[in-house]
Amino acid sequence: MGIVAQDAIKQFQALIDEVDEPLQNTFRNMHQGYPTETLMRFLKARDWNVAKARKMLVDCLNWRIQNEIDKMLAKPIIPTDLYSAVRDSQLIGLSGYSREGLPVFAIGVGLSTLDKASDHYYVQSHIQINEYRDRVVLPSATKKYGRYIGTCVKVLDMTGLKLSALSQIKLLTTISTIDDLNYPEKTDTYYIVNAPYIFSSCWKVVKPLLQERTRRKVQVLQGCGSDELLKIMDYASLPHFCRREGSRSSQNSGNGTINNCFLLDHAFHQQVYNYIKQQASNLESVAPIKQGSFHVDMPTPDPEGTKIAKTIESEFHKLEDQNRLSNSLNGVSINGD
Template structure:
């Protein structure tokens, strides 16, 4: 770490030391014992400006307190059929671990429809996966001399169509939540099964991204199997990367192999964990149905510009095809 970065760390550490309850308690849920790594994440997100990083972190802590994020892992989406519908339309899962020990999350960007529940359920589900990752998955992957604080994401673009225009608002909400409250949690984004429509949008979006974000994105040929095998075992590949040229499908593998499915071990453990936490908090009260509402942050200007650019590009395709 260069001298300027060390000075920024000292300043931010001193500033955050001044926070009081309840922000101090929720900060413990954020750093999970890795304070320096957490401060570095927020500093990176604000180009190593300690005062901007401090504001970002305090805003994050206030958001967590105001929306009771510390309790979200005790708020299951019930009944199970509703949660299965969410999982079938918001495709995300943990497929395994890289050779470095980083969790590998698969995301079905092209085939996610977000049409089986209200936006609040999808936001609740997304934040729960984030919190389970940060509070359970990453600590269990860490060692005393090697903390694991980031993950890898493999984004499957199979099925990406003009209908993606309908999902831009939903994706912008989720992206804004991550950028503002879970910054720098992803080491690398691998894009696979990219159709032409993605390539066209990527040309427009890439120049709008900050340099640190552009460096994280790698667009791989085809399903990316051969390239991903350089950083993980075959068993950790997402199911849609295991068969060259086969693409992805919600139903291409059995539930235990398809990491999107509620029947996959990751989602079974996650859902059982949340139900267990709910029983610990309210042992005599029945679990109530209803979404856990979270305030949606205003998307950063960069997010808005990217969303507008993607929308504009998709409209060009729409008009060009006479749809």
């Protein structure tokens, strides 16, 4: 670490030491014993500008207090049928670990419909996965590998991506904004696999809009991506949609359902479910658990995020128009024959 970085961290730490006790408490819960590494994440997210990093972190701590994020893992999505519906339509799972010990999160972007519950449930579910990652998965990996592990790898499956995904851009932008503002620099690399033409077309126009720091993290792989991914992880940690025999579908693997990390009965989701259930029972003696989603303040996307969302929307509409024109011409051709 350079002298400039060390000075920035010292300045930042001094400023955070001055905040009120409630903010200190949620900061301790957030950094999980690694305050310096946490400060570095916020500094990186603000290009090492201490004043901007301080504002970002204080805003994040206030957001955590106002929305009771520290209690998020004690707020189950109930009833069970609703939780199951959320899991079936918001495809995410932990498929394993890289050889460096980074958790590998698989995300079924193309086949996630996000239409079985209100937006608040999907936001709640997403934050719970984030919190479980930060409070349970990463500390466990740190202990297992004997060194600090504070980031993960994400493999995004674009199988099934359609123009209808346009209807979910607002929700996806909200979730992305929550991550950008409150969980910065938690992903080491994003690997895009099984990318159809619709993604490739959008990526060409979106890529230049991303910050250089973000662009460097995104790698679009050929096909199901197994050849490249096997350079950083063992076969057992490959998401099921990256295995050649099961690469055609995010939800159905040629190896059967045992390797499908999206399913509710997968070990990861059972662990998350049981953990939340246990935390909830600990709180239930104080106050009964209420049915209903845990509403979180929806952040306003920053100008950059809004621009990207509008660009994607515009690109989708262009593709939609091209498809209509193509179908219309095909119809004329058929009738002409």
